[in-house]
Amino acid sequence: MGLVPFAAFVGLFLIWPAVSLFRLAVRPTRNSNISAMREAVTGSYLDSFLYTIKLSFLSALLGAICGTFLTAAVMRVERPAWVRQAVSSFAGVAANLGGIPLAFAFLAALGTQGLVTKALSWFGIDLIGAGFTISNFAGITLVYLYFQIPLMFLVTLPAFEGLRPTWREAAANLGAGPTRYWRHIGLPILAPALLGGFLLLFANAFSAYATAYALSSGGARLIPVQIRFFLQGNTITGKDNLGYAMAAWMIILMIAVMGAYLLLRKRAEQWQR
Amino acid sequence: MATLTNRLKTPLWAWVVITLAAIFFVLPMLAMARFAFQRVPVALLGRNTLFDRWTLDGLVDMFRDPDFRPALWLSLRISVLTVALTLLVMLPTALWVNVQAPRLRSMVETATLLPYVIPPIALVVGAGGAFRDLAPWFLRSDYCLVPFYAVLAMPFTFRSLDTGLRSIDLKTLIEASRSLGAPPTTTLLRVVVPNISSALLGTIFLTITVVLGEFTIASLLLKPTLPLYMSYSQGRNPQGALGLAILLLALTTLLFFAATRLRRRGADRKMIRIGAMP
Amino acid sequence: MSHPKDMYFESVTKTFDATVALENFSLTVRSGELLTLLGPSGCGKTTALRIAAGFERPDTGRVLVGAVDITNQPPHLRQMGMVFQSYSLFPHLSVIDNVTFGLRMKRVASQEQRMRGLRMLELVRMEGLTDRLPHQLSGGQQQRVALARALATQPDVLLLDEPLSALDAKVRAEVRDEIRTLTTRLGTTTVFVTHDQEEALGISDRICVMNKGIVEQVGSPTEIYDHPRSSFVADFVGELNRIRLGGVDLVVRPEQVILDNCHTADTGGEIVATSFHGSFMRYQVRLDDGQAVTAIAKHTPGSGMRAGTRVTVKIGDEKHERSV
Structure with a gap:
């Protein structure tokens, strides 16, 4: 009973938009004879998905x-006690x-x-010449x-603190030195938290829009920016179905990834008791 | 009995890792600050010009810009309304879950994580489709951002309130207050709220940081909030835009610091769970 | 089976920052015995145990098992089994995998690992729960598994760091008896750390009472109780009345105070409070000169006295009177 306002709020401003998205994605259109959901994962659109997944995977892996x-x-x-505090707050x-x-x-x-580009060039390192730009992969x-x-x-901090x-x-x-401790005890106990963290990072990268948009040229191939391309403001691009379909696929992916994350988190919490 | 733990010396590799991290995280900020406040092109930057022409002109020009104030006010108004809506919806929910239905806690907590499943870009696109036909007036109003921002802040706000409520023995407090004859409103305002004031303040701060940082939804719904203004003014006044970015960053950091400080003070450490959402 | 050996602490001193945890601590733990380190928190008993396990290094002094000096041996090379206060089971391993972990580290063949693990679990009556995970067990069950795990590798010495303090009263007594039975049966040399004097008196072959990093007294439970060598020991082990009767300072146990409700020439007083403990009754008595005395009397039907009753107070066993 007491959850009615919350349920109504989440339903109206989160669930309903998501459901509408799927409704719009599978809605039949005149100018195309294959469904938008299918089209969104074929050809160059599939490439965009794969590109985004690749980028998200790599940034999640390195980040993890x-x-x-x-x-x-x-x-x-342990000694300067403020270090941990400062890093936590900054993080x-x-x-x-x-x-x-x-x-x-x-x-x-x-x-x-850039300042660093310039500084590196002093040391004879030509970042741009080496093919690096801030907006490529x-x-x-x-x-x-x-x-x-x-x-x-x-x-991971709470997980490490929970060891x-x-x-x-x-x-x-029982005879396990530091190396064997980490192999048999430490890492296995941390594993759900680490894997869960990786999944969370993947979801985080995949759904990042603002950063991708701001890094315009290279970000343009990323799915979130593609979605915007098809559904700019209130203008009709004629391919808005495709935008909805991409967003729908995105949600499907997020459900899978975040679902796995929640399962891992539950396991990790159980061990902590 | 308290055990005296071994004081292990911090190994060298730990300091190396922390130093590298510090460089990676501080350098871009320094570069941004230099660009925003120094009028020397990078090409001419050298030992002699390092301290030349530092100025706040870019930022001052930005404050004089006629579009700046409306953007600032809009973001502030939306902040206030989002805080109000958040407290209106999330506080009763958190209270209910803690007093009446602890068994539903994990369900509600999972529900508050839904914004991670439905990212802002998908949310705004879906909302556009959902409301365009039924309530077009809603999307036309600048204030249509408020409920969506409250949704985006939900994972932070619920957690903050829930942690605050869990760290006090809420049920006993309420029963004690009632047995002393206090009506429910008095109990809420004079017993519960003062006991979770730090959690409440933390919640408010976190909500404001979400509003001041949100770009995606405002951008797709074309609402001229502060982050959007910052993005647009990049072409006209890049120094001002970067200066503003730094200001907002500093403000966000301050609010965040305050919020975590408050949370730490108000909450039992054991409550912070593994895999905690940031 | 490893050969039973004595363990020696030789003039061990350990300081943390400015606090002295152990000062010139010497003690022999005889092979096969259960020795308890008893004292208030901060007395150094846990430090001594952790030095034996190798988690702390003494500033000066040595630790030996038999003739071998283990002072500088890292913990994982020592033959010590340890049971901690609580939550020491590896949460991701099943009960049997926890118990066999030490054997795995010693590269015992997996067939034998399982066999020995199951035997240990039988000994602690946990054979039915081999595949459970620790979080599915009660506190008492967890400690029994921890005990089996520590004993599975047949350690030279078993170290118990307040293993009962996280358990509730009834389970505590059960696990305590189990520890006693098991260590006696396996003949394991055991060092038991506790701050609970009742626990110490109940379980030990010998007790070492410690205070502020120093050994106050070592002896059998009855020696410690009946002949405390210092006022600290007398105070800490068992309950004590300090009263002055007829110009003599007396230190007496409550069970040595005899209350009588017929008047004689002895000291008079009044019962101010009573509490019933089943087999015995406790009386709080205020003497006529204002001193307070606690007395314990065996309970027999109809023997109880009420608060407000006038009594005379006698001291029973004369040999325990001593001035301090």
Whole structure:
């Protein structure tokens, strides 16, 4: 009973738009004889999906690895007590950073006129000549790492903190040194959290719109930007079905990824008791 | 009994990792700040010009721009309304889940994570399709952003409120207040709210950071909010735009710091779960 | 089976920052015995245990098992089994995998691992739950599995770090008896750490009472109880009355105070509170000169006295009177 306002709110402003999306995606159209849902995953549109998946996968993988090492490193710092505090707080901000400010920052650092580009050229490293630009595949991946690594940190920190010292000590008593402790105890216990973190990062990268949009040229191939291309404001491009279909596929992918994430999270929580 | 733990020395690799991370995360910010506040082209930047021509002119020009104020006010008004809507919907929900139906908590919590399943770009596209025919007036209003922003903030706001409520023994508090003869409204306003004031404040701050950072929905619905204005003015006044980005970033950081500080003070550490959503 | 050996702490000193946890601590744990380190929190008992396990290194002094100096041996190379306060089972491993973990680390053949694991689980009466995960077990069951895990590798010494303190009273007694039975049966040398004197008296062959990093007294439970060598031991182990009767300072156990409701020449007083404990009754008595005394009397039907009753107070066993 008390959940009625919440349910109504979520239903009206989240569920209903999502359902409408699917309704619009499967709606028959005159100028095409195959369904938009089918068309959205064929030809160049399929390439866009694969490109986006590739980028999301790579940025999630790198983000997960770097983020895990960052967490492990921060866990080992006890002495200046403010280090962990500072990294946590900064990660909270950076994980939610994106869009225009982030693109600005990277353009100012690594753009053709960027500070770091210039500094590297002093040392004889020609970043642009080497084919790097902030808006190609590698560039976007790098920019995404700016919010992916902190997100991974935030997800894994509680898991690392949940590793009880008694587990390490019990393992040592039973004959497992540091290496065997990590192989048999530490990593297996962290595994659900790490894998879950990777999935969350993947979903995060796949659905990032603002950053992709701000890095215009290279971002244009990414699905979120493609969706906007077909459904710009209130104008009718004639291919709006395709935009809806892409968004629908995106939600389907997110349901799969986030579902797996929630399952892993549940498992990790169970072990913590 | 308290065990005295081994003081392990921080190994070198940990410092290397942290230093590398610090460089990666600080450099772009420094570069942005230099671009925003220094009028020296990168090509001419050298040892002699490093401290030349630092200025706030870009930012000042931006404040003088006639389009700036309306964008600022719009974002502020939307912030206030989003905070109000969030408290109106999420506080009763969090209370209900904590007092009446603890068994439904995990279900509600999962529901609050739905914005991760339906990302902003999909949400705005679907909302456009859903409301265009039925309530076109809704999408025309600048305030149509409010409910969507409240939805986007949901994972943060519910968690923040729920953690605050869980750290106090809510049920006992309410029963005690009632047994002393306080009517429900008095109980809510004079017993519950003061006890979760830090969680409430944290929730408010987090909501504002979401509003000040949101770009996707405003951009697709063509609403001239501050982030959108920032993006448009990039061509006319790049220095001002970057300066504004830095200002917003600083403000967001401040709000976020305050929110996490408050949360830490108000909440039991054990409540922070593994795999916590940021 | 490894040969039973004594364990020695030789003048072990350990300091944390400015606090001295152990000072010149020497103790022999005889092979096959169950020795309890008893003391208030911060007395150094846990530090001693952790030094034995290898988790802490002493600043000075040595630890030996038999003739072998293990002071600088890393924990995973020592032959120590340890049971922690709580939550030490590996959460991702089933009960049997937890128990056989040590055997796996010692590269025992997997057939034998399972056999020995199951035998250990039988000994702690957990053979029916071999495939459960730790979070599906109760606290008492978890500690029994932890005990089986620690004993599975047949360690030189079994170290128990307040293993009962997270359990509720009834389970605590059960697990305590189980530890006693099992270590006696397997002949395992055991060091048991606790702050609970009742637990210590009930389970130990010998008790080492510690305070502020120093050994106060080592002896059998009855020795410790009946002949405390310092006022700290007397106070910490069992309950104590300190009263002054007829110009003499006395230290007496509550069960040595005899209350009588017929008047004699002895000291008089009044019962101010009573509490019934089943087999015995506790009385709080205020003497006429204002001193407070606690007395315990065995309960027999009809023997109870009510609050407000006038009584005379006598001290029973004379040899325990001593001035402190």
